[in-house]
Amino acid sequence: MSDTEVSPRALKVSRGTSDKVFRGFVLAGASFSVAVLGLICAFLLFRGFEIFKDFGFSFFTSSRWEAAADDGSSPAHYGVAAMLVGSIVVATIAVVLAVPFAMSVALYLEYYAPQKLKRLLVSLLDLVASIPSVIWGIWGYTILMPHAMGWSKTLNSWLGWIPLFKVPVPIFERSPFIAGTLLAMMILPIITAVTREVYSQAPRDQIDAAYGLGSTKWGAIKTVVLPFGKSGLVGGTMLGLGRALGETIAVYLVLNLVFKVNFHILASVGGNVASMIASRFGEAGPYELKALMAAGLVLFLLTLTVNFMASAIVNRSKKAA
Amino acid sequence: MTVFTTPTSELVIPDPRTPWRNPRKALVSNATTAGFSVVIAILLYTLTGLDGLLGWYASFILGLLVVVAVQSVLQKSKHFTDRIASIMVTVGFASVLIPWISLITTVIQRGRHAIYVGFFTHDMLVNSMDEPLNMGGISHAIVGTLIIVGISTLIAAPLGIIAAIYIVEINGKAARTVRFLTQAMSGVPSIVAGLFIYSTVVITITHKNNALAGALALSVLMLPTVARTSEEVLKVVPRDIRDSSYALGATQLRTTFKVVLPTVRSGLITATILGIARVAGETAPLLLTSQYFVKMNTSIFTSPMASLPTYVFGALRTGTELSLARAWGGSFVLISIVVLLSVTARLLSGRSTGRK
Structure with a gap:
């Protein structure tokens, strides 16, 4: 046997003018869309640069937000x-509350729900995912808040000795806990959607093998689906x-x-960056706008980092599947 | 050399199980569990401060957890763990349905009071938010939403589809980067999109709030949804038909426009509709860009423009009982539009590409 390796000849592609133009045009369009991310960063930095220059690092460490007094x-x-x-507090509460439920919804839809019901429920999940945040906000304010205040009081009376659940002034309205609960309901569909997709790709043969070895359904889920x-x-989380x-808006309201x-x-007592921007924007002077x-x-930058990590x-x- | 010994004491041959069927024995045992849970639930309900339907539900779940925990200690078998797991998963799922059902029924129940024929034909020029519900309406907000979302669709849909074409059809060197960045773009907070358009378009170019700025802000949010869905749709097109087209001597331009895109036309429409549904209810960016206006208004350059989400938000902030009713009415219309769009998209996509 000879050592000569036979490899395919490299193909030389010569494209016509129309194709070159077409490819150039599509590349330009795609780059433009993606460049928006860079533009957002550049413009916000450009407008806000004076603030970073004036306050430096204290912009991140100080929690005072005061306009200059009129008399100077x-x-x-x-x-x-x-x-x-x-x-971060509100988002953490939301994630902590949402993840167990998202997992059980994903598992239920993939492995427990009757097939006929499943299609209906998946469409319902998609519908809920598209409910506008202002409607979550109005519902959260009028319906959820009275209930959640009751839960807050119960939590406080049983676990009030833990600093996390302590309430200095006994007002339970519009707290981070309520905002976090509402956000948990809002982000559940997206966590579920991603999780369910990955769960559905769990290798069928391994699940069947688990059953074949005498495993229960939960045994199969625990040993095959969950690790997979x-x-x-x-990522979904x-x-x-x-x-x-x-x-922004839902948090602003509750x-x-x-x-x-x-x-x-x-x-x-609370707030988040997004809702703060929405609430101060209307009455902000030029300097506060910056x-x-x-x-x-x-x-x-904060959300972009989180999203980069998520999509990675x-x-x-998905590649592993 | 290992000596294998067979267990001599007792050889247990388990019954063949049918994991896909709910055996009668489990049914009886489920009933026992439920019975005990109800007893504990009644105790919990009377002892603690829980009240209402939700209180019953919560105390039943707590009771269930207690019973299941006790049973699992008494009876250590994997079948038992299995049952606990299926109870937990089902309970978790059922609990999630509660807020959804509550939200939908509340919007319908409260929204319907504000709705009358004039609600769709009047604007708020001569009426204030807390006037009786048979005066004034949301025609200006509906028209505003149509205009703003329409313009943003004209901008974002072609760009999103072009990005998808680049990723799938051209598949150039930057394809993976473009894909990654469009994914990341879908996470841009809506308020940041609003700030961005405010800082570029409103401050530098138009110097006043207008509908065009709102449309641009929404298109930033819409683009990634369109791009991602279109990408999925284009990927479904079999390679063969592209290759056949090339083999007949067609250029890539002709292949894309005459072969690939017509095949997935309804898929691309679906992608666009999903994009519209994504942004139709956005409030935050519109508060910063197109703001709110009491009058029906079709000029996109010179003045602010009302939209359904900002109408709902404005009515909510007025804070009186009647304005709150108006807010629910607006929410009802808004949610109907969004749901209608999503259902249309789903029906279309189910028919065309056979996606899951």
Whole structure:
């Protein structure tokens, strides 16, 4: 046998003018769309640069958000620490509440629901995913909040000795807990959608093998489906986290905006960057507007990071399937 | 050398199981579990401060958990774990349905009071939000939403489809990057899209809030949805028909426009409709860009424009009982539009490409 390896000849593609133009045009269009991400970053930085220059690092560590006094007695001061903390607190509550339910919905739809019901429920899930956030907000404010205040009181009376559930002033309205609960309901469809897709790709032969070895349904799910879908679950959760961090109107309606770092999740003190921007925007002067742009940039970079990680994880889990 | 010993004491041959069927024995045992749970639920309900239907539900679930925990300690078998798991999964699923059902029924129940014929033909020029519900309407908001969403569709749908064509048809060097970035773009918070358009279009070019700015902000949010769905649709087209087209000497341009795109026409329409449904209810970016206006208005450059989400938001912030009723009425119309769009998209996609 000879050592000569036979490899295919490299094909030389020569394209006509029309194709070159077409490909160039499509590339330009696609690049333009993607460039929007860069443009967002550039413009917000451009508008908010003065704020970063004026306040430096204290923009991230201070939680004071005050316009300059009219008589000039005190200068303006802007810092997003409280809002950043608030965003993360609310989003964390949302994710913690949503993930177990999202998992059980995904498992139910893939492995427990009757086939006929499944199609209906999947469409229902898609419908719920498209409910506008302002409607979640109005529902959360009028229907959920009275209930959630009751839960808050119960939580507080039993677990009030834990600092997390302590309430300095006994007002339970518009707390991070309520906002987090509402957000959990809002992000559940997206977490479920991603998780369910990955769960549905779990190798059928391995599941059958588990059954063949005498495993129960839960045994098969625990040993095959859950390990297989782990990165899908993580990716979906990160996507949900990204959504929760950037949610504006619903949070605006059910969370009391106070510029103070607060970890007592049942107290009526909180805020997040997005809803702060929405609520200050109307009455902001030129300088405060710049501060809002800077806060928007911070929010943008935060959610972008979370989303980059999410899509990297989801893509990897899809490739593994 | 290992010596294999057979268990001599007792050889247990288990009954053949039928995991796909719910055996009668499990039914009886399920009933026992449910019975005990109800007893504990009644105790919990009377002892703790839980109230209402939701309180009953919560105490039943708590009771169920307690009973199941006790049973699992008494009876350690994998079949038991299996039953616990299926109970937990089903309970988790059922609990999720509660807010959904509540939201939909509330919107219908409360929204219907605000709706009368004039609700669709009047605007709010001469009426204020807290006037009786038989005056004024949302025609201006409906028209505004149609205009704003229409323009943003004209911008985002072609761009999104072009991005998908680049990823699937051209599959150039940057295809993976474009795909990754469009994915990341779908996570841009809506308020940031609004801020971006405000800082570029409104401050620099038009100097006032207008519908065009709103449309641009929405198209930023719409583009990734269209791009991603179109990509999925284009991927379904079999390679063979592209190759046949090339073999007949067609250029890539002709192959794309005469062969690939016509095949997936309804899929692309679906992608566009999904994009519209994604943005039709967006409030935050519109508050910053097109804002709200009380009058029916078709000029997209010179003045703010009403839209359904901003109408709902405005009515909600007015805060009186009547304005709240108006907000529910607006929500009802908005949710109907979004649901109608989603259902249309789903029906279309089910018919065309046979996607799951």
